[in-house]
Amino acid sequence: MTLSDRLTPRGVTTRLVHGSLGAGEGDMRYLLPAASDAEWLPALRREVSPLDDLSALRRVSQILRDFRPDIVHTHMAKAGAIGRVAAARYNRSRAPGARARVVHTYHGHVLEGYFGPAKTALFVGIERLLARSTDALVAVSPAIRDELVRDHRIGVPAQYRVVPLGFDLSALAAIDDRARASARDRLAIPATAHVVSTVGRLTAIKQHQLFLETARLVANTDPAALFLIAGDGELRAALEQTARDFGLVDRVRFLGWRRDLETIYGATDVFLLTSRNEGTPVALIESLAAGVPGVSTDIGGVRDVLKDDLGAVAPFGHAEALAAAVAQFLGDAALRRAAGDRGRASVVARYGIDRLVDDMHTLYRELLG
Numbered sequence: 001m002t003l004s005d006r007l008t009p010r011g012v013t014t015r016l017v018h019g020s021l022g023a024g025e026g027d028m029r030y031l032l033p034a035a036s037d038a039e040w041l042p043a044l045r046r047e048v049s050p051l052d053d054l055s056a057l058r059r060v061s062q063i064l065r066d067f068r069p070d071i072v073h074t075h076m077a078k079a080g081a082i083g084r085v086a087a088a089r090y091n092r093s094r095a096p097g098a099r100a101r102v103v104h105t106y107h108g109h110v111l112e113g114y115f116g117p118a119k120t121a122l123f124v125g126i127e128r129l130l131a132r133s134t135d136a137l138v139a140v141s142p143a144i145r146d147e148l149v150r151d152h153r154i155g156v157p158a159q160y161r162v163v164p165l166g167f168d169l170s171a172l173a174a175i176d177d178r179a180r181a182s183a184r185d186r187l188a189i190p191a192t193a194h195v196v197s198t199v200g201r202l203t204a205i206k207q208h209q210l211f212l213e214t215a216r217l218v219a220n221t222d223p224a225a226l227f228l229i230a231g232d233g234e235l236r237a238a239l240e241q242t243a244r245d246f247g248l249v250d251r252v253r254f255l256g257w258r259r260d261l262e263t264i265y266g267a268t269d270v271f272l273l274t275s276r277n278e279g280t281p282v283a284l285i286e287s288l289a290a291g292v293p294g295v296s297t298d299i300g301g302v303r304d305v306l307k308d309d310l311g312a313v314a315p316f317g318h319a320e321a322l323a324a325a326v327a328q329f330l331g332d333a334a335l336r337r338a339a340g341d342r343g344r345a346s347v348v349a350r351y352g353i354d355r356l357v358d359d360m361h362t363l364y365r366e367l368l369g
Helices: 003-010 050-067 078-094 117-131 144-153 177-186 207-223 234-245 261-266 282-289 319-330 333-351 353-369
Strands: 014-018 038-040 071-077 103-105 134-138 159-160 195-198 224-231 252-256 272-273 295-297 312-313
Touching: 003 333, 014 177, 014 234, 038 319, 050 078, 050 234, 071 282, 071 353, 078 103, 078 252, 103 353, 134 144, 134 234, 144 159, 144 195, 177 261, 195 207, 195 261, 207 272, 207 319, 224 261, 234 252, 272 282, 272 319, 282 333, 295 319, 312 319, 319 333, 333 353
Parallel strands: 014 038, 071 103, 103 134, 134 159, 195 224, 195 272, 224 252, 272 295, 295 312
Antiparallel strands: none
């Protein structure tokens, strides 16, 4: 059940506007229920493109004029900027009492580790300006809120609400031993293999180079270790070459984009996240929901997810510490099982779709008075 499905019975009509997440991902409507009122804008892409960005802004502005929303809720950096500019333009054409309330969610931010100092300063300035016309700023974790307010001075504390992400985790939570055996059959993975996986775009911020460095250390001491990388991106060719250079050709599988994430997590013993920056690490939540313990770099909102001994964290860039944590889980099936069971119960309660809908419903009603 999606957020749109849950809110509709409460008298709310929604209109979803979305673009492409990145190269190779294209139209993402397959993620939405068939009945969703959604429009895909091909011009709304991750990359900066002035002509496409202007086209997207014009279309979003037209949608707002036609739909006349009470609330405009934006997400992500590029889409959030275009959506909030369109909302500001729309509100200037409305009477004060008829303006749309504007909400923006920071799932993370691109203000650290993505760009050089000059471009980062430019984006910080844009976010500060956009915050002035935004009624509520949502951060998916306390850590992200604190970074935005304290380090980047975006908005003021009173504007912020912390609303953790929420997902339909039912399919992942249903993975049992039989499903795990079936997943390995589908991926042609031996039952005796020790499988370490990661899921995400093959881009610099995700630091798959560190994943491969960790994999090399684990593989040196565990002949049963096998590593899965699900995702694609501009760094794939370079990462495949690194795997060859490390002598891991037969130990690392690049799976590309996959829609059957239940298969990936079902076949996994330990999930390894090596990102440089994360708001709330979605893939880590998914792996825990599947009963798979996680090991991660200690960044962003990771500790909010991996609390209460649900996994292990290590300093960013410390391949030896990551490898030691992975090896500990791989070498102790009882430890893996216990951490996985705790993780599943914890994230289903904290990041389930019902909790998210209730939180957003409360925020929307507050904004509308």
